[in-house]
Amino acid sequence: MNTGELLDLVARQLGRHTVALDDRLIEDLGAESIDLVTIVAVIEETYHITVEEERLPFIRTVRDLAAEITPLSGSA
């Protein structure tokens, strides 16, 4: 996956026209707990990967999210 795709996906999920890598999901983008769970579920479904549950609390920014996915998806 690439960063642009991820930014677009997060933007669609949260209803934000612009999303930057260093935006904090909750504080800057207004995400709620259910949104974080949903974003991860959509990513898992779209990219056919699994994000370990215990990693969820460490995902604060869009960049953190990208970091969780990139090693799993095998391409940058």
Add this chain to the structure above:
Amino acid sequence: MSAPVAAASVAELLARTARRHPDRPAIITDGRAWTYRELQQAARLAAHGLQRAGLAEADRVVIALPNDAAFLITFFGALIAGAVAVPVFPGAAPERLLAMSRLADASVVVVTAGTAATLPWPPARSGPAVLTPADLETGGSPRPAADDVSRPCYIQFTSGSTADPRGVVLSHRNLLANIAQMTDAMDITPDDVFVSWLPTYHDMGLTLMALTPFSLGARLVLLPTDLRDVAGWLRAIDAHRGTFTAGPDFAYRLCLRNERVRGRFDLSSLQACMNAAEPVRAATLSGFEEAFGLRHVMMTGYGLAEATLSVTCTGRGQPIDVDERGVVCLGRPMPGTTVKIIGPNNVPVPAGQPGEIVVGGPSTCAGYHGNQAASSALAWRDGYVRTGDLGYLDPSGRLYFTARRKDVINVAGRTIYPQEVEQVAEMVSGVRLAVAVGIDRGGVEGEQLYVFAEARAAGTASGSEMQALTVEITRAVHHNLGLKPRSTLLLHPRRMPMTDNGKLRRAALRDAFTDGSLAYGTGIVFPPALTS
């Protein structure tokens, strides 16, 4: 535990508790405790303030306030003035608030100061008066209103669709009956400590979690509604030694999913965790109790706004049965309520057979505000409402819920009519047609809202235009209804399944998406299917 002695109105419930237990804490919220005396005094000032603004008896007051003392003060203020409260989602966009006020024929709208600044009204002299909680904090004694238990107490909107609004009109008698029933069936006592983050503008957060403790002199620890941090909920239970809480199954699942909270809090004070408003998963019941070292604290129940709130529940401190197919038992009817299961011919079926759930009793509503057609369709027989939900009764009369009424969407415990979402989505510039469905893919998030839209420029729009349109639909749905779609998908023109006479077939669309026949490239134009 006996039910409280009958009061003449819901306002009288609070007044009576304030006389009996003036110094007991009523609400603990936002770092402040309000005693019953303070709550009642503030509600009387609010009643006077509403009357100053021109509110007359039986008028409607739209209350668009978040979870805090001001909501409950305004709610009781409206009732003391003899008016009808109409709680609505406080985050709604100004146009939405205006539309809801029109649907309710409201004469007063109470909003936060922040919202008041954004409202483009009152337009001339025709619109409702707009007040903020600060306008209701000073004044004198309100004019007394006549008590009549048959009068409307509040209107619970389950759909704000202008074409088919569902504003459930609940009388004082309905509320008083359901509060007494819940107190009895759930063994609620004045010593209970309620901890709630459920929205006060919605039935479970208002009736079970606020009005019921107030009727007894129990205390309510009231938290903000957003579940950005489930730890805040558990921390409050721990800190206040909460005994009674409630939430949809999703909320408990979220606690299990979140490693940061599991086992970190001492929830040993909990005696009752009502799990309702969303299909209950057996794994959640045992998982939550195991994670926090609890036993038999989970309770399940069935209810709907058309029956005020509660219809059935399991016993406090009792184990919860699960049938051989994994369907969780939702307990017995409230005392005085009758649940029947009817077949396609509208006649009751024997125990064990599935059919539509119908409910009769003192808490069932008479109908919807300003919607005669829907009100007529609601009645099964005199005093009974049709729920549209499917289930069965076991031989001992306990209810098992198997499927929800057609097309109705349930996200994290909230019931949403698809028409309402579709109306909002179709107001987005560039959307020709929208269809909303609820789909549960089996994940922790449970059933989620999917919006399928057909763009006016379908076929010619660029990727970035489709991205912008998708974002705009999500944004509009969130701003108006307070929830975000799980996915917003743009379809090729004429891919919406319709009946011969042009009616949308939502179930067909849902099935096509679920079985994969409707996917990117076979109907969906955006977003593209991505691969790693």
